[in-house]
Amino acid sequence: MNTSRTKLCGVAALGTLLLGLMFSASSPAQVASDPAGFCQLTLLGSSDTILSLPFARPKAAWGGVKSASGSTVQALGAPNWTVNQFVYAAGTQPNTYYLRFDSGAKAGFYYPITANASSTLTVNLGRDSLAAVAQNDIFSVVPYWTLATIFPGGSGVFASPTPGDRYTEILAPSYAGSGINLSASSTYYLEGGFWKEVGQGLANMNDQTFPPYSYIIVRHNVATSSVLTTMGAVVVPTAALPLTALTTGQQDNFVALPRPFPISLDDSGLISSGAFAATLTPGSRTDELLTFDNTATGQNKSASATYYYWNGGWRCVGSGQTIVGANQVFLPGAGVVIRKGANNNSSVWMNSTSY
Amino acid sequence: MRTLLISLMILGMQVKSFGSTVTINIDADLLKTASGQAMPATGLVILVANTNNTSFSQPTSQAFVSGGDVIVARWDLSAFGTAGVLLDTASFGLSGALTTGDPLQLYWFPTLTLSSTAPGPETAYGQYRDAVGIDGSAPWVVPGAGATVDLSFRTADADAGFDSPGSNPASAGIASNDILPTGSGVPIAVGETPLLGIARGEEGIALSWPDPLGQWQLQASGTLDGGWAGVPTVPTLAGGVRTVTVSGADAVKFFRLQAAPVAALDAQPQPATGTGTATTVTLPTNETVSPSSP
Numbered sequence: 001m002n003t004s005r006t007k008l009c010g011v012a013a014l015g016t017l018l019l020g021l022m023f024s025a026s027s028p029a030q031v032a033s034d035p036a037g038f039c040q041l042t043l044l045g046s047s048d049t050i051l052s053l054p055f056a057r058p059k060a061a062w063g064g065v066k067s068a069s070g071s072t073v074q075a076l077g078a079p080n081w082t083v084n085q086f087v088y089a090a091g092t093q094p095n096t097y098y099l100r101f102d103s104g105a106k107a108g109f110y111y112p113i114t115a116n117a118s119s120t121l122t123v124n125l126g127r128d129s130l131a132a133v134a135q136n137d138i139f140s141v142v143p144y145w146t147l148a149t150i151f152p153g154g155s156g157v158f159a160s161p162t163p164g165d166r167y168t169e170i171l172a173p174s175y176a177g178s179g180i181n182l183s184a185s186s187t188y189y190l191e192g193g194f195w196k197e198v199g200q201g202l203a204n205m206n207d208q209t210f211p212p213y214s215y216i217i218v219r220h221n222v223a224t225s226s227v228l229t230t231m232g233a234v235v236v237p238t239a240a241l242p243l244t245a246l247t248t249g250q251q252d253n254f255v256a257l258p259r260p261f262p263i264s265l266d267d268s269g270l271i272s273s274g275a276f277a278a279t280l281t282p283g284s285r286t287d288e289l290l291t292f293d294n295t296a297t298g299q300n301k302s303a304s305a306t307y308y309y310w311n312g313g314w315r316c317v318g319s320g321q322t323i324v325g326a327n328q329v330f331l332p333g334a335g336v337v338i339r340k341g342a343n344n345n346s347s348v349w350m351n352s353t354s355y
Numbered sequence: 356m357r358t359l360l361i362s363l364m365i366l367g368m369q370v371k372s373f374g375s376t377v378t379i380n381i382d383a384d385l386l387k388t389a390s391g392q393a394m395p396a397t398g399l400v401i402l403v404a405n406t407n408n409t410s411f412s413q414p415t416s417q418a419f420v421s422g423g424d425v426i427v428a429r430w431d432l433s434a435f436g437t438a439g440v441l442l443d444t445a446s447f448g449l450s451g452a453l454t455t456g457d458p459l460q461l462y463w464f465p466t467l468t469l470s471s472t473a474p475g476p477e478t479a480y481g482q483y484r485d486a487v488g489i490d491g492s493a494p495w496v497v498p499g500a501g502a503t504v505d506l507s508f509r510t511a512d513a514d515a516g517f518d519s520p521g522s523n524p525a526s527a528g529i530a531s532n533d534i535l536p537t538g539s540g541v542p543i544a545v546g547e548t549p550l551l552g553i554a555r556g557e558e559g560i561a562l563s564w565p566d567p568l569g570q571w572q573l574q575a576s577g578t579l580d581g582g583w584a585g586v587p588t589v590p591t592l593a594g595g596v597r598t599v600t601v602s603g604a605d606a607v608k609f610f611r612l613q614a615a616p617v618a619a620l621d622a623q624p625q626p627a628t629g630t631g632t633a634t635t636v637t638l639p640t641n642e643t644v645s646p647s648s649p
Contacts (some may be wrong), residue, residue: 033548035579037609038560058552060476085475092393092466148390152555153529193391206390229603230561231553234579260607261579289375 038231039260041333043156045223048299049170050292052215052256052335053145055232060086060097061141065104071114072122073099076136079119086113086121086141094207095143100237101124104137106130107241108350110212113141136274144209147188150216156228158220158250160191163198168226170195171217172210173254179251180339213241215256215335219299220300224302230333234260241349243275245340255350256335262328265289265307265314268351275349276339279310285317286341291329303337305329373545373584375449379428381461383441384513384521386432387528388465389479393439393514394530396432399467400441403427403460404497406452410594411460411484413532416476419462421594425453427497438515439528449500457497460484461508465530481530483508483523490521531555549610560603561642562586562610567595571612575601579609586610 036058044048064076086097099121100110111123121141143149147170151157158167171184172321187198195205210216220226235258243253257263270276270289277286290303306317313323330336340346365428379402386394406409407423420426428445435442441463449455464471464480474480485493485508492507509521510528533554549571552563562573574583590597601608 031548031614032574032583033551033564035609035611036551036553036562037607038553038603038605039607040605058554062550094466105564152389153391153526153531193387193393195390204392206392220590229555231555233551233553234609260609277388 005167006175022067034236035234036232037234037260039332041156041228042294043218043220043226043228044294044297045220045225046299047218047297049151049218049294050215050301050335051228051294051335052216052258053150053230053232054258054260054332055230056212056235056258057128057143057145057149058233059140059142060095062102065133065135065137065139066119067135068130070119071125071130073130073133073139075119075121075139077119081116081118083117084115086116088207090207094146096146096150096207096209097141097143098212100140100142100212101133102138102237104134105132106137106240108238109348110142110240127176129184142212144212146206146210146233148206150210150230151190151228154190156219156226158189158222158224158226160189163189163191163196165222166191167222169198169219169221171219173215173217175211175214175254178246178251180250182252193288213239213256213258214254236353238350238352240244241275241351243340243347243349244337245342245344245346247317247343249342251340253338253340254335255338256347259330259351259353260332262332263330263351264326264328265327265330268330268349270349272349273348275347276309277344278337279308282310282315284345285310288339288341289329290337290339292334294331294334375500376446377449377455377498377500378444378446379459379498380444380503381428381430381441381507382505382518383461383463383483383508383526383527384518385439385463385510386441386463386481387439387525387530387531389530391525391529393437394432394463394465396436397440397468398431398463398465399471399589400430400432400461400463401426401428401468402445402463404453404457405460406454406457410460411482413596413598414462414464414474414478414480415594415596416478417473418594419474420501422592427453427459429469437514437517437518440517442517445562449497453497455497455499458484458486459495459497459506461506463530474599478533479530480532481528482532483527489523526556532557532561548612548614551610553610555603556600559600560608561598561600563596563598564612565595566597566612567592569597570615571597572615573597573599573610574613575608575610577605577607583611583613 041052065076066076088096097113098110099113101107111125113121114124115122160166166189170188172186174182174185188195197205239258241255245251279285285308289307291305292301293304306313314325316324364623388394403420403424404427405424411421412424427447432441461483462480464478488494490507490509493504498504510520510523510525511520512525513520549564549566554561573586575586576582586599588599591598
């Protein structure tokens with residue numbers, strides 16, 4: 001059932017697949033770095049694009065864990081970081097960083113860095129713990145994507161002539177909101193040379209961050225399409241995507257896999273990691289996966305397909321009992337909604353790759 | 356008599372010193388941050404001369420210059436006092452490898468200050484030079500001994516309150532380059548792979564990696580499944596960091612570094628620029644110069 005994984009990005013799939021078949025794979029014995037790359041994404045005019053970023057920003061630092069205690073990680077060796085060099089400072093230090101574990105029991109989990117000393121990193125754990133972190137686990141310090149770094153110099157978007165005539169809007173879903181079909185929590189636009197937020201006057205929002213593994217919506221209010229060239233580091237480690245559920249009703253999670261190639265439902269890890277609850281009866285679905293078509297024009301688009309897992313296989317609403325697990329529904333640059341069913345447990349989606 | 360001789364000697368030294376000194380009047384407008392805002396007045400601007408007739412090296416996280424590049428002037432924007440506008444003066448002596456005709460290039464670092472000793476990782480910067488000189492500028496080269504020249508870099512959105520719009524596009528003033536991270540929590544040891552950085556460059560996509568000894572070969576592929584082939588472009592080397600600029604025309608492209616075989620190492624071309632620590636000469640700051648009259 002499972003198709004071979006063609007790790008491609010966007011419309012170049014066929015050509016690059018042929019290219020890939022023409023060459024043999026590298027010898028496993030050869031030592032190679034983590035890959036980096038770029039990918040061009042089309043953002044349709046007069047439309048919403050549910051945009052995920054296929055790459056992470058390049059690491060600022062990395063290393064091994066010497067010890068972890070409370071919310072602080074001590075790095076091996078003597079990295080000699082400047083105190084709080086990984087802490088955002090408006091006007092002088094535009095990046096906000098997170099610590100991501102790349103190996104060990106917490107591989108794929110990330111935490112915002114709140115302070116650092118010469119060899120330690122203090123993070124915001126939320127409700128999590130570093131108890132499972134072990135010596136020699138590998139970590140990375142990665143800057144969050146921001147409005148200014150996703151769209152450097154305004155590339156891929158259209159600057160607005162006035163605050164009231166916004167050519168392109170960036171809509172941030174309500175990541176922390178409860179329920180389904182939530183309205184955007186914030187709207188940003190580029191005007192006068194920097195990013196602003198609707199309702200926030202002239203405040204400079206260039207450094208506004210977005211959570212890793214979450215999508216944003218690019219809304220073009222003009223008929224012209226644009227091309228966004230995204231580039232960065234290929235996220236090699238496992239990605240851990242937290243999924244929230246409510247006891248009182250359904251909950252939408254606005255998620256995006258940080259992968260520059262298509263992934264099938266079967267290969268996604270949604271089921272194997274226990275993050276996605278199977279449905280007992282098709283007429284009363286538990287968890288649902290909603291996908292969107294970024295090649296279709298229109299704003300406020302409804303989901304183009306809804307998937308659920310029933311009786312040992314992935315199904316698509318409207319396709320009867322057909323098993324669709326081989327469908328590559330996770331496309332580079334496209335976000336999805338995972339709608340957790342009521343009375344279900346919050347979970348973590350562990351998505352791994354083989355390269 | 357003795358006093359007269361001493362006076363003549365001092366006068367001679369002064370004449371000699373004056374004769375080997377050049378003065379630059381700089382007008383750069385409008386310098387901007389990575390996101391297109393006018394650069395803060397506290398930001399750092401440096402003027403760099405290339406003394407060995409090669410291409411300019413790029414700043415690294417550890418050093419502003421390397422190889423044959425030398426810093427001949429440092430400023431912030433406080434002389435004029437307006438964000439994005441540099442109007443200042445610097446004088447420096449011609450000595451050592453620095454000679455008349457050496458190319459000059461301007462770099463601006465909006466998030467750094469005059470006290471910054473190194474760029475640091477992921478610092479945004481812009482750069483500009485024009486071999487001929489437009490908008491009334493002299494050519495961007497070190498002038499003859501004793502000369503005073505005006506170097507001008509004006510963009511289409513130059514501060515209308517002072518300058519007229521220049522011929523350069525507004526985007527030319529944006530700090531659109533990033534210092535690629537070369538450091539890590541743990542120094543790169545034998546057997547460890549360096550971090551491959553990727554960023555927009557002026558002429559495409561810039562791939563950079565720390566590799567002073569040329570132990571790694573850049574490869575590219577259209578997929579992550581295979582098909583990796585060596586990138587034939589010869590990397591430039593500056594401050595131990597190798598950089599290759601590739602076209603950004605492909606819909607998708609991936610890159611990686613692979614350990615170069617010993618034979619390939621022997622055959623690798625020698626870098627165009629030197630390696631090692633930064634070489635810095637006279638560093639006049641705006642503490643000792645005064646701005647030109649607007």
